[in-house]
Amino acid sequence: MKLSALPRLLRLHNSIMGSLTVLISGWLFTHDLFILGLGVLAYIFLASAGNVINDIYDIEVDKINRPDRPLPSGAISLGEAKAIYVILVILGILSSIYSSIIIAHPLPFILAATFAYVGVLYSAKLKPLGFIGNITVGCSFSIGYIYGWAITGLQYDPAKIITVILFFVVSTTLLIAREIIKGIEDIKGDAVRNVKTLARTRGIPFASKTAAIFLLIAILAFTTLPFIGIVSIFFIPFMIIGDIAAFMSLIYALKGFDYASKASLYAKIGAFDGLVGFLVGVLV
Secondary structure, three states: OOHHHHHHHHOHHHHHHHHHHHHHHHHHHOOOHHHHHHHHHHHHHHHHHHHHHHHHHOHHHHHHHOOOOHHHHOOOOHHHHHHHHHHHHHHHHHHHHHHHHHHOOOHHHHHHHHHHHHHHHHHHHHHHHOHHHHHHHHHHHHHHHHHHHHOOOOOOOHHHHHHHHHHHHHHHHHHHHHHHHHHHHOHHHHHHHOOOOHHHHOOHHHHHHHHHHHHHHHHHHHHHHHHHOOOOHHHHHHHHHHHHHHHHHHHHHHOOHHHHHHHHHHHHHHHHHHHHHHHHHHHO
C-alpha cells in the first residue's frame, strides 16, 4: 500500500470540512473541546469510511472512468481498502459510544451507527436511484449539525435548537439541489450507467424546477438565521454572498442543460460560503 494514496482514498479534505458541521452546532451548546473533538473525530472516521466503501463498490467503473484513483491504479489493494474501512467504522462507532456514555444517552451512538449504515446502503443500492441518492448525500453531509447537538447533552434551548435545524435545512437543501443539477450536467454519462436521475426519469425541465425549489428553500432558511438571534452580526456578509450565489444557481438551473455547469458552480460556492458563514457566526 502506498501511504501517499491514503488521503485520496479517504477524501480526507472532504471529511475534515464536513466535520466542521459538528463543531459549529456543538459550539452553540458547549465549549468543552474534549467533547467537541470526540464528535469531530467520529464524523471524520465515519465520513472517510463512507468514501472508502464508495470506492470499493465503484472499483469496476473507476477502472474505466477514473483509473488514477487509489484502488483501480493498484496504489491500495481491495483487501487493504476493506481493512481500512472496518478500522474506520470501528473507530467512529467507538467515538460515538464514548460520547453516549458521557451524556448517558444513546442518541450519539444511534446517529453514528445510522450514518455508517447509510454509507454502505448508498454505495450498494441508493446511488444509482437518482433522487433518493441525492437526498442521501445531502442528509449525510449535514447530519453533523444534528450530531453536534446530540453529543453536547441534548440541551433544551429552543432558539439554539431552531438554529441547528436551520443549519441542517440550509446545508441539506443546497446540496440536494446541487446533486440534482449535477444529474442534469451528467445526463449523457448517467445514461450509460443507467443512473435514474430526475433529469433522465422526469426530464431536464422538471429537474431544473425541482432544483430551483430546493435552492429557494435554502435561501429562505439561510436568510432567517439572523432573526433567531443566535449567530453574530459577522454572519451577515456571508448571508448576503451565499444568497446571491444560491440565487444565481437557481437562475442558471432554470435555463437547463447548457447552463447546468454554472448552476452547479454557484451552488458549490454557496455551500462553501454557508459553511464558513456558520462557523464565523457561531465562533466570533
